[in-house]
Amino acid sequence: MDNITAVSGASGRTGFRVAEEALAHGRAVRLLVRPASKLPPSLAHCDVRRLDFGQLSQLVEALRGCHSLVMATGARPSANLLGPFQVDNQTVQRQVQACQQAGVGRVVLVSSLCSGQLWHNLNLFGLILVCKRWGEEALERSGLDWTIVRPGGLKETEANPEQQELVVSGANTQQQGAIPRRLVARYCLECLDAPDTVHRVLEITSKPRRAL
Numbered sequence: 001m002d003n004i005t006a007v008s009g010a011s012g013r014t015g016f017r018v019a020e021e022a023l024a025h026g027r028a029v030r031l032l033v034r035p036a037s038k039l040p041p042s043l044a045h046c047d048v049r050r051l052d053f054g055q056l057s058q059l060v061e062a063l064r065g066c067h068s069l070v071m072a073t074g075a076r077p078s079a080n081l082l083g084p085f086q087v088d089n090q091t092v093q094r095q096v097q098a099c100q101q102a103g104v105g106r107v108v109l110v111s112s113l114c115s116g117q118l119w120h121n122l123n124l125f126g127l128i129l130v131c132k133r134w135g136e137e138a139l140e141r142s143g144l145d146w147t148i149v150r151p152g153g154l155k156e157t158e159a160n161p162e163q164q165e166l167v168v169s170g171a172n173t174q175q176q177g178a179i180p181r182r183l184v185a186r187y188c189l190e191c192l193d194a195p196d197t198v199h200r201v202l203e204i205t206s207k208p209r210r211a212l
């Protein structure tokens with residue numbers, strides 16, 4: 001088996017950073033994106049597979065030869081209230097199935113803080129937190145070596161990520177907080193190499209590091 005890490009949703013704001021960080025650490029990466037997805041110039045020379053995520057066979061084909069997958073797909077905010085059901089539930093489930101069929105053993109899913117909560121403002125967009133939990137549950141049942149990373153509110157800032165300290169805790173322990181996408185990307189890759197994160201739901205936010 002080649003040592004390739006697949007990144008799905010690599011055109012997204014967390015996904016492209018996962019791919020960039022993986023490349024920076026010398027990993028072989030394969031990007032799984034939709035036919036019309038736009039990738040940043042930093043990923044122009046990558047192995048890119050453009051596919052219909054609704055087709056299991058295309059996902060299986062794209063994942064063949066990969067040993068791990070970081071799933072950074074997610075419904076983009078839109079008027080389509082079925083988006084979360086289709087992407088955060090169904091598309092995640094299909095990727096899980098594809099990993100099983102393609103022999104990808106290690107999977108990290110980018111989910112969200114408060115996943116599974118019903119009474120939450122974020123659910124105004126297509127019950128997204130409920131849909132995310134259904135996606136997570138499919139991964140938990142999969143028999144794969146999985147880690148679910150639930151970040152707080154995602155920030156675009158790239159300013160001094162080293163000055164932020166991660167707050168990591170188990171399932172259903174953090175209700176609020178935020179974190180730069182760059183740090184989520186790094187953490188997902190760290191999980192791939194950390195056996196003690198297998199079969200764990202981990203919630204992450206960040207806060208300014210205290211001066212020594």
Ligand SMILES: NC(=O)c1ccc[n+]([C@@H]2O[C@H](COP(=O)([O-])OP(=O)(O)OC[C@H]3O[C@@H](n4cnc5c(N)ncnc54)[C@H](OP(=O)(O)O)[C@@H]3O)[C@@H](O)[C@H]2O)c1
Pocket residue numbers: 008009010011012013014015033034036037038053072073074075076077086087091110111112113151152153154155181
């Ligand atoms: N926004 C927040 O504050 C927040 C907080 C916690 C967790 N999260 C979750 O964290 C993850 C990453 O968020 P983000 O804001 O970095 O993502 P994003 O920039 O919105 O990117 C979403 C990615 O998912 C892909 N995608 C959307 N619909 C798809 C479909 N039907 N089939 C295949 N791929 C599809 C997009 O592809 P295209 O480029 O082709 O559109 C893109 O690559 C998401 O699951 C999100 O829900 C977000």
